[in-house]
Each structure stands twice: as C-alpha cells, then as structure tokens.
Amino acid sequence: MLSENEIAPDFTLYATPDQTISLSELKGSAVILAFYPADWSPVCSDQMALYNEMLAYFKKYNAQIFGISVDSKWCHLAFSQSRNLHFPLLADFEPKGEVAKKYGVYEDKEGECKRALFVIDKEGVIVWSYLSPTAINPGADGILTALESLK
C-alpha cells in the first residue's frame, strides 16, 4: 500500500456513464480517495453516505472526495442516485481493479478494493493513507486531521 510522501499514481476512470476524471486534472486542490469494497452496503453505517454529509467540511479545506470501487459506472449511477450522493464514484472496472492495484489496496481473493483512504495534496503527493479493516467504516476523523496538516 502506498504511503506518505509517495507520488499518487495518475489514473483516468469513469465518474459518470460518459465522463472520465483523471487525477492529474485535479492538481491545485487536495484530493481524498476512498477505496471501498462494493456499492450497496447497509444504509446507516454506509461510508459513502457518511462522507456525503461532510462535503461542506471537506470543501473548507479545498479538498475533493472520490469514492472508488470495482463496480461499473452504471452500478455507481444507481447507487449514487439511491443514496443521493453529491460527489463522484469512480469505476475501477476495466481493467478490473487496476487503480486499486497501483495503490496497493486490491483484495485478490474477493476481487474488490480494500477499504482504504488516501489524502493527496495539491501537488499530487500522498500526505496520509490508512487501511481499515474491511468490515469497519473508518469514519472521517483521520481525513480531517490530514487535511488540517496541509494548511
């Protein structure tokens, strides 16, 4: 798993059925990457639903958040609509898990992303990373502390 002070590998992934996002386009703002195993986990403890409530706080630090899983762009669209998400979910779908593998957070046995967080500064350098036990939603306190350190 990549860690502090390493360059965040660039990627281009679908964010909507017809739009892609590249990490390199985002230089100039901080980026939070939240790798997670799968869409459609239970509602009240859902990590993406939690971050969805916190967008205003992330914005204060000029940070953009992206969820990443191996689900397809159509699955992400349905999930996103169902949870009323206001931030992009990226589809690490083809080749499957390629980006997760670059970041060292792919779970081969399940064929899913591990539950991992990266905070990347505006120059594209990782300032904080965290691997969470898969069954545990890591919350946002670590992200906020990392964003604060950027100031």
Added chain:
Amino acid sequence: MSLKPAVDQNDHVQGTKTATLEIVEFGDYQCPYCGAAHPILKEMMEEFGHQIKFVFRNFPLSEIHQFARPAAVTAEAAATENKFWEVHDALFEQQSQLSTNFLLQLAENFKVDIAQLKENETLQNKVDSDFESGMRSGVNGTPTFFINGVKFDGGAVDLYALLKSESH
C-alpha cells in the same frame, strides 16, 4: 478514538450529572437502528441511571433521512424550554410517523415555540457542532456510543450487557 470536544455545559444530560460513568450517544432521530436502541437505553437508564451521566449528541444523516435534521432542531428548540428529553423520547417512540406535520404537532403538544423551528441560527449551529464533534471523534454511523470519552465498539444491547456484567 476519543470524544472531541469533551462533554460540556452545552450538552443535554440525563441520569446523574455527577456520575463518574459518562455515556455519550451520537444519534439520528430517523435512523431505524437508533429507534431500536431507544427502548434498550431507556431500560438501561431505569436500572443504572443513578450511576450514569447520559448525553445525547445529534448526528443527522440528512441526505438519506430527510426528517433527521428538522427532528434534531425540534428537540433543540424544546431544550431551550427544558423539555429536551421529553421531546427526544417522543421522537424516537413515534419515529415511524416523522413528517413535517408531525414535528409541528409535537412542538405544539409540548408547547414549544414553533417560530424557533424555522431558521433559528443558534439551534442550527448546535446541530452542526454536534455533527462536527461526531466527525472529529470518528463516529461512523448511528448510534455510536462513547464511554468516558472512549469510542465503544458495540450497540445499545452490548452497552447494556457490559453494565450488567460490571455490576455483578
């Protein structure tokens, strides 16, 4: 993970204010898991309330629960008239009926000034600061409990069981 900030005079407290055992719940009035936890916590407080300082902080997931925040504001409005816990109980006990009309009716029943419910910055700020406290303390869903400032990895049933086992 620890509770940030610590419990202070802005918090709603029930049980025994001077107790050395402090339990903080982060909850959402529309969350079904919080609704299910409520009667267990009531029973726990009946049995151990003399030993517990119990605090509730708001953690509304507004995007998935449209009445969570208005319900939190209603309870905070009631708090200004020292009726927080009555309204808090009523909200969880009648969770399935949550709606705009229900909240107005509830406020009326408890004689809470309805004018307060709309765009009262102080009440909105209280809900925001509770939520921010949850974020900073590592709350990852509701309900989440803290015992003496330390995150407890379990639900209301586990919490109650822990107290029972400690008391024997």
